Amino acid sequence: MKFPLHIEIVQRQDSTLTKESLRNYIKKIVEDEGYITPGVTLTNLNPKFLDEHVQAIYISDLPCEIEKESVKVSEVIIKYYVYRLDDAGPQAEVMDEEEDMTAANHWILPSTDFHGLWESLVYDSSIKDNLLNFVETTLLFSDKKVDTNVVSWNRVVLLHGPPGTGKTSLCKALAQKLSIRLSERYRHGQLVEINSHSLFSKWFSESGKLVMKMFEKIRDLIDDKEALVCVLLDEVESLAHARKASMSSSEPSDSLRVVNAVLTQIDQMRRYPNVLILTTSNLTNAIDLAFIDRADIKQYIGLPSAFAIYKIYHSCINELLRVGIITPVEKIFPIRSLQLTKFEENDATRLSIQLLAIARASEGMSGRTLRKIPFLAHAHFIQSSVVPLEDFMKALEKAVFKQKLDCEEFARDAS
Template sequence: MDSLDIEIILKTYNTIPKNDIIRICSLYLSTKTLKPGSVFGQFNNVENSIIFDDIEKILISDSNIETEINLSKLHINWYVYTLDRNGPQNDNCEDESGEEINLSTQWILPCFDISNLWETLIYDTSIKEDLLKYASTMMEFASRGVDSNIIACNKVILLHGPPGTGKTSLCKALAHKLSIKTQKQYKKAILMEINSHSLFSKWFSESGKLVTKMFTKIKEIIEDPNILVCLLIDEIESLAHARDQCMSGNEPSDSLRVVNAVLTQIDQIKRYSNVLILTTSNMTGAIDIAFVDRADIKQYLGLPSANAIFHIYRSCIEELIKTGIIQAKSETYHYQNLKNVTSSIDEFEMTKHLVDISQISVGLSGRALRKIPFLAHALFLNGNSVNLHQFFDAMRKAVQHELQQKSHFNKN
């Protein structure tokens, strides 16, 4: 039997038994049309007062099911939780001169700040789901005590590719999802984002000591087997720089100490079953080959295709319709409208407009694409509320503007 994950996000901690919450939500969902990725968040007090008062959202996971979901024919994995709303906390220390240094930024998971990231990341393939399976398998092997000398597993993931393709966001979203899926195994989960640039001291030989001091703090946390720690190192090449390139510099010794310290510490913490290391890089050629070899998963994230761009734009448009900036119905444009003979002329035209804009946007990063609607409104529209025709015209101009600006940078 196929399985499906359903997440229930509670507004606040409450004393209602988890099984009662699941039963109530199951009855509620049985009256709805369910599709993979569906989100329910605007509840009616008349339908069910408990759902209205106590539940913030119900999330249906993405799956391979292409048609409507029938809950009675699936094994449902229910996850009930609340979101931490305290925000990020900084972990600081002092260097030899007494100057305060920010070693890392920490979030308690699952966290409100990054709770929507997973849904906003759109790729052509099942990259998100595959990475979550990889991470879950890594943690399962570790918790079962699989000997890493026999089955090699360092619990290190490396995401690489051009800037703006969502590598850092995907790491954070992956940590968030993993904390939800392992909630029965761990009482607490933490995401620690290492501030790589702070670890390079102006004092000679201090950088390697700072790396060791940071990992010592990490070890103090992961000594507790009830805490899951997801360690995020963005731009890993700044810490694990290729040693053959370090040797060619004027002062290579401090950089070499940092690389050696990072590799040593990774080798030491891999014996802990409750830690996962997530890393990103825009410049894989600059990473030390010894670190690359330690990464269990090396996943490339490229620039989005026209198909992915269409769905990114569509999510942006739906947000602007929901907030009243665009006057339209969100159901008026879907890819199916190009093939569906029952689509109206207006539905066909709106979809065709967005497809055309998506095709001319190929080459822009995901980060740049999500700025296009803002640029369209800021530069090419007058008035607070517009219709879809006007907005699509403005988006086309905004894309051309962005491509032109990008070409100027490339020339320079």
């Protein structure tokens, strides 16, 4: 059985080639090579002609169950995507002119702000693939005009788990990835990140109206059938707070109006095939049960395992190698390569095994913290602009130990 492999080509802004000609040029290079390495990012491309027109090439990974470092082109179904990045950045949406508070940030996708974000997110399971498959199914069912009174779906995703595990980043990366993968269907993507706290007005009973006004603006975007609109509600418990708790407390009835408004708008938007509602929460017990019931996917995002941490550290080391802060002495192997060798330690794998030990010592840390560890390793334990890889590994180990000690001391002081 052939598996799909996606090759995404980021075209430079000043490139004069058509998308089709660039796609065909790279397709010929791939087919002439005969083999391809999944899960890699290519920059500083050769020949020079290619580097003049291409900023980067992303090759998707294979399913987790396939343990191969490279595959024959004939073994996979390759899909090519050529796109340019929008560099305008977020545009602010203001609901209350008097208070001048930003109610939402709005991006045209794909955006430079989220360039490479999808590839940087590492999880232990097929979370990312599952989310892409979910969207494919919503489109298929919409295209086939499945009766939603018989088979129901709402296009709502809820990611929940502890802070720092990449829930918000995954939502933004998913919106970016969909704008690329669905570029033949939609001319462009749009991401609207709603600032939940700004929708609570200082004027009694106005918050519900602000929510309605916000979603009216979103519906204006959805009316463009050539746009894929992703709506991000970060910390959704702020807008969809459990009504049972509100009624039994001294909270104002305005919060009840907000929850009712949010649920009403979600119900109205479910009939649009070109919208996806992405939500996150650190406090799932604070979310209204009716909202939870509307979520098609309720995905837990937990702390990374040792293997996931290894991948995070490996990507950080590769980045520091790329910019010349670390000088290579020995190669750090991908975790898949170590698994194929059954983690046998020899002269070639010595540093890779050492990195795995550091990853195991880092278990319990969030992805947000793990991404800071290489920086802290250099800041605390390295006094030069260029460092050999072996010395950096020692500094990385010390930084992990220091981070754990600092957290323990902070916890003691807080208690």
